[in-house]
Amino acid sequence: MTSHIEELNPGLKDIGRYQFGWADRDEAGASARRGLSPDVVRDISTRKSEPQWMTDLRLKALRLFEKKPMPTWGSDLTGIDFQNIKYFVKSTEKQATSWDELPEDIRNTYDRLGIPEAEKQRLVAGVAAQYESEVVYHQIREDLESQGVIFLDTDTGLREHEDIFREYFGSVIPPGDNKFASLNTAVWSGGSFVYVPPNVHVEIPLQAYFRINTENMGQFERTLIIADEGSYVHYVEGCTAPIYKSDSLHSAVVEIIVKKNARVRYTTIQNWSNNVYNLVTKRATCDEGATMEWIDGNIGSKVTMKYPAVFLLGEHARGETLSIAFAGEGQHQDAGSKMVHAAPNTSSTIISKSVARGGGRTSYRGLVQILEGSHGSKSNVVCDALLVDEISRSDTYPYVDVREDDVQMGHEATVSKVSEDQLFYLRSRGLTEEEAMAMIVRGFVEPIARELPMEYALELNRLIELQMEGAVG
Amino acid sequence: MSLLADKTQGPVLVGAHTDSGAAFVPDQSRAERKRSYAVADFTVPNGREEDWRFTPVDRLRPLFEVGPDDRDGVTVTADTPDGVTVSHGTPGSVGLGVGIPADRASAVAWESASVMTSLAVAPGAAPAEPAVLRVTGHDKARLNGHLAISAGAHSRSVVVVAHAGSVRCGANVEIDVEDGAELTLVSVQEWDDDSLHVAQHDARIGRDASLRHIVVTLGGAIVRISTNVLYSGTGGSFEGLGVYFADAGQHLEHRLFVDHEPPNCRSDVAYKGALQGDGAHTVWVGDVLIRASAGGTNTYELNRNLVLTDGARADSVPNLEIETGQIEGAGHASATGRFDDEQLFYLQARGIPEDTARRLVVRGFFASIVQRIGVPEIVERIMAAIDRELGATPQTEADG
Known part of the structure; x- marks a missing residue:
């Protein structure tokens, strides 16, 4: 399989020699390779024994990625350092x-x-x-x-x-x-x-x-x-x-x-x-x-x-x-x-x-x-x-x-x-402020929570409680 | 940067990316948008900018470059009751000190304006009649308008600015509502079909003061009015009302930005528009920012669009940014829909001819805004204008 791909793309042979952080002996993610380049992209494709069209598509996408500016709207993304990421x-x-x-x-x-x-x-x-x-x-x-x-x-x-x-x-x-x-x-x-x-x-x-x-x-x-x-x-x-x-x-x-x-x-x-x-x-x-x-x-x-x-x-x-x-x-x-x-x-x-x-x-x-x-x-x-x-x-x-x-x-x-009224009502019935707050929030999202499969709805409720912990006082 | 330190082995194409690390940070709040008196601080819009993306910027090009007024081509007349004075002077570098241009067209108008028209309501005055300024242009005359309106403390007044004729007009309107004053400002755009009009209104509302700001846009090839509102004290109130009617080929754009900084102020914005004919385009953008200091704020924005024929386009963007939970209430609503055939059918079933029925339905649509305007002459004019617009419908049969 690999040899077939190498036939299609002779350049790959040289890249194959690098091995970089990809070798199996690199067991921990800590030693995986950082950064992005055509080599990294080709390497991913090679390791997956992909058909040539996919390799080409990946490389084309990489060029598009490099050309496109960061979004000019939305959140602050300056914390992303594309060359520090393990791909x-x-x-x-x-x-x-x-x-x-x-x-x-x-x-x-x-x-x-x-x-x-x-x-x-x-x-x-x-x-x-x-x-x-x-x-x-x-x-x-x-x-x-x-x-x-x-x-x-x-x-x-x-x-x-x-x-x-x-x-x-x-x-x-x-x-x-x-x-x-x-x-x-x-x-x-x-x-x-x-x-x-x-x-x-x-x-x-x-x-x-x-x-x-x-x-x-x-x-x-x-x-x-x-x-x-x-x-x-x-x-x-x-x-x-x-x-x-x-x-x-x-x-x-x-x-x-x-x-x-x-x-x-x-x-x-x-x-x-x-x-x-x-x-x-x-x-x-x-x-x-x-x-x-x-x-x-x-x-x-x-x-x-x-x-x-x-x-x-x-x-x-x-x-x-x-x-x-x-x-x-x-x-x-x-x-x-x-x-x-x-x-x-x-x-x-x-x-x-x-x-x-x-x-x-x-x-x-x-x-x-x-x-x-x-x-x-x-x-x-x-x-x-x-x-x-x-x-x-x-x-x-x-x-x-x-x-x-x-x-x-x-x-x-x-x-x-x-x-305040809702909080007061619940507290007067013996709930702590934190419990009351979590209950109000759960009620607020209930129309969506009920659409979830049971285990996810339960997980969501747990997550809300975690999120709300320390929200009061 | 860490990418060099962490690089293990092999070729990493350093420099292949220029966009990480020091990349551009989008505005995280509406308040971060640039403001400056200097034209050079704004590039000529190409239509990809957030605040120009709906606007046909190519056709506005003349208003993006500094140029002198065609002084013979524009007449300005004033009708002033007791307690109101109008004077003409030079703008100086900061005008009334309320407005700062927020886009290229505004900065160009600011710099190009040779005359600043000041309209002042004396403190405590309460004229019975509205003050009326009439601006009329001829033959696409260039007009760099600068109007400074100040409502003295505890005054109560109505000011109408009526635009008509043919112009290429960039304008800045500064509105200072001093403590305890009540001002109703009506800006009516009944331009000819070849007019371009880009205006920025900046309002400052004092403590316990209230501004009722009414925009009526019926004519013009391109009209774009950006209204910015801020409060200088607690208890201020802003009511922004708008009525617009776009015909074939017209672009009518209304933008609002209400910046709540002091606590316990309120704002209520309601704009309604109708669209009719091929290429009729309306844009409404309503931004509200409630800063962390603005506890007790109450705000609501509403936009409704009634699309009467095929080929028209209504953009509606109500944006809310809220930085505190200690608010009275905040919300917005926007809806765009077509003419309701059922209402038409109901009226026709009661023997009302179709064109009358259509008129009634559209009048009904606008009524909730128009009734709040509270200036009888203006209300009559708007209703008459709406009737005229509907009369211009080439085909009055139910179109699907």
Whole structure:
């Protein structure tokens, strides 16, 4: 295999000799190579034995990444040093780490979240788990496999289903879409590849669990989901990372193709440690009668900029985003959603709830675009923000672009503080102020929490309690 | 930088990236946006800038370069009741000391203006009649306007600035509402269809003072009015009302920025617009910043757009930035919708002819704003203008 690629690209032979930080003997992530160059990109591609077209695409994306300026809007990203990041950390290095090696406060947090235990259970139930750059575990129930459902890590997906892969990869989010999508296309590794055949309903959610372990790690998973006509699938992902003194980068790309009358639900509970820059591009296309639902929970990370999008391309397609964000001390959650109506009688809903405390900042940033010819389209955007103290910040930046007369578009936002009356009421019934505050916040996000699978709803509630700890007094 | 220290081995293309480390930091707050009297501090907009991205900047080019007034092409007349004085002088470097240009067009107008028109309401005065300034242009005359309005302490007054004719006008309007004063300022744009008008209004609201700022934009090829409001004391109140009606090919843009710094002030912004005809484009951007010091703030923004025909485009962006939880309330709402056929049907079913019914529905849409204006002459003029605009509809049959 390798020799075949070398034939196609003679330059690779020389690069192969470098080995750099990639050799197996480099067991710890600490010795993985930092920085970005065409060599690094070629090396990733070579190690994955990828077809030439993918190598070329990666290199093209790298050039686009280098050309594109940093965003002139949104959060402060100057903390990212692209040359200090490790772009590929071979997953075997995980064996050098265990929960015990983590700093004590973080270990306690994970124990309290029950993640090691949940991880174990999920492995039994059948999930994908990505550790650093590669998926280390995936399993799918046999009955689904026999119906033709494909659920693989993306690297294996490319190897085993190159035809489908090539048809859809980059079709929703092209390599030049934005700077971080270019970066992801250049150095992607891992993620999930899902194909659901026509009229197959996957009743139990497919789950993925992403983890960054190495300091200054860049995780660039790439997920591609194709739901064929009339099918249904629910994909759930969770993310965590330990806390280090310098920053890591998570820059995923998620492409979803929802074909005629199919429905896809994609649930994220992002709980990266607050030294992770989380800059993710997620987009779905919906054909006629199709439905895409994003349920997007942002609790962790230092900076998140994430705006899951739905392009409504067929008549009667529908997009929905439920977004929830918590920002604590030092965090900026710049999240929202984007709905592009490109066909008649399409509809979209965005519901966003955010809570800021301890000097954190939440921003809703969204776009609803109704293109010419999309008559009969409807869109509704509702943003509610809750501020629980005097030093936190909440922003709302909703963009609306309507180019058609026969549409209904509405946007509403409210920002409120926790009412003294509510607090007093709960305290007079014996709750401490902290418990009362957590209860009010839980009530505030309940409309979104109830859409989550049970275990994630419980996890969310636990996370809220953790977030609210120390919020009072 | 650490990338050199941490480099292990092999070639790392240092210099391949110029964008890490010292990269550009986007404005983290609306308050960080640049302000300066110097034209050179602003580059000529190319349409990619956040504050110009909706505007057809190519057609505004004449207003981005310093140039003299066509003094013969513009007439300004004033109608002043007792207690109000109008005078013409030179602007000086800081004008009234309220406004500072926030974009290229404003800085150009500031520098190019040869005359500053000052309108002063005497402290404690309460004239029964509105003061009216009429600005009329001819043959696309260049006008660099600078108007300074000051409402003396505890005065109560209404000022109307009526624009008509054909101009290329860049303008700065400074509005100083002193402590305890109440000022209603109405700016009416009824330009001819070839006019360009880019204006910046800067208002400073004193302690327990209130400003009712009303913008009525009906005519002009491109009209862009940016209104910035700040408070110099507690208890200030700002009510920003707007009515606009865009026809084919017209670009009408209204931007507001309300900066809440002292505590216990309020702001209430409500703009409504209708669009009709191919290429009619309206933009409404409402920014509100509540700083950490502005506890007890109460703010609401509303924008509604009624799209009457195909091919029109309404952009609506209400932005909120809030840095404290100790607020009374904050919110905004924006909606864009089409003409409601059901309302039309209801009226027609009661024997009202279609064109009358359409007029009633559109009048009803604007009524909630127009009723709040409280200046009868202006209300009548707006309603008459809306009727005229609707009368201009080439086809009155229900269009889908």
